[in-house]
Amino acid sequence: MAGAGDKVDYVFKVVLIGDSAVGKSQILARFARNEFSLDSKATIGVEFQTRTLVIEHKSVKAQIWDTAGQERQGEKCSQWRHHTIPYHLSSETYHVLLPNKLTTSHACYFNNCRYRAVTSAYYRGALGALLVYDITKRQSFDHIPRWLEELRGHADKNIVIMLVGNKSDLEEERAVSTEDAKEFAEKENLFFLETSAMQATNVENAFQTVLTEIFKIHS
Numbered sequence: 001m002a003g004a005g006d007k008v009d010y011v012f013k014v015v016l017i018g019d020s021a022v023g024k025s026q027i028l029a030r031f032a033r034n035e036f037s038l039d040s041k042a043t044i045g046v047e048f049q050t051r052t053l054v055i056e057h058k059s060v061k062a063q064i065w066d067t068a069g070q071e072r073q074g075e076k077c078s079q080w081r082h083h084t085i086p087y088h089l090s091s092e093t094y095h096v097l098l099p100n101k102l103t104t105s106h107a108c109y110f111n112n113c114r115y116r117a118v119t120s121a122y123y124r125g126a127l128g129a130l131l132v133y134d135i136t137k138r139q140s141f142d143h144i145p146r147w148l149e150e151l152r153g154h155a156d157k158n159i160v161i162m163l164v165g166n167k168s169d170l171e172e173e174r175a176v177s178t179e180d181a182k183e184f185a186e187k188e189n190l191f192f193l194e195t196s197a198m199q200a201t202n203v204e205n206a207f208q209t210v211l212t213e214i215f216k217i218h219s
């Protein structure tokens, strides 16, 4: 693996999308830091983490974006235009800060604002996406077509998409068959893998596949 001071040949932005609680942040924690936590906090705003890997002798920095910003479907906030969300850029973490006056009682209202403000910035420049559902939550799979529609509406035409059925360690609670997901992925021309962020199964493989495919298209 390339070290921090090494030269980077490519930076590829990849976004994580899917319903809340499917395991997006833990998939990212596993990939970026080889960590996993069972009491994962809900993601606030947007952040990205990076990891540099070598693909065909080139140093490729993967910039993986994670959010909770687009997960809520609520009433549209009519006043979102009046808010400007300040951005704070630290070395490798990108946070969308909450407006000062925001309190938890405004969460739903704010989520709509955030949804509006962040969606296009989130997808801008993304060359890859992990479209994640939870194999134990049928609804999270049923929502995949909507996520795909949003992704295709906002992202690069050539975006490389991997459908990811996470929590494969919970086989006894499975609610989505591998065959159904595979069939959907084939129909929509997506890569497909089942992962477990908890057991570190296929997480590396999922990112490697997407990044290698992006590399083939863009190098």
Ligand code: GDP
Pocket (backbone or CB within 6 Å): 019, 020, 021, 022, 023, 024, 025, 026, 027, 037, 038, 039, 040, 041, 042, 043, 166, 167, 168, 169, 170, 195, 196, 197, 198, 199
């Ligand atoms: P997000 O809202 O999509 O970012 O979901 P999180 O990453 O916050 O995960 C939601 C919950 O699912 C947390 O309690 C995680 O610990 C748990 N979780 C995430 N990945 C896995 C997994 O592969 N297996 C199991 N059993 N639990 C997981």
Ligand code: MG
Pocket (backbone or CB within 6 Å): 024, 025, 026, 041, 042, 043, 066, 067, 068
């Ligand atoms: Mg999260």
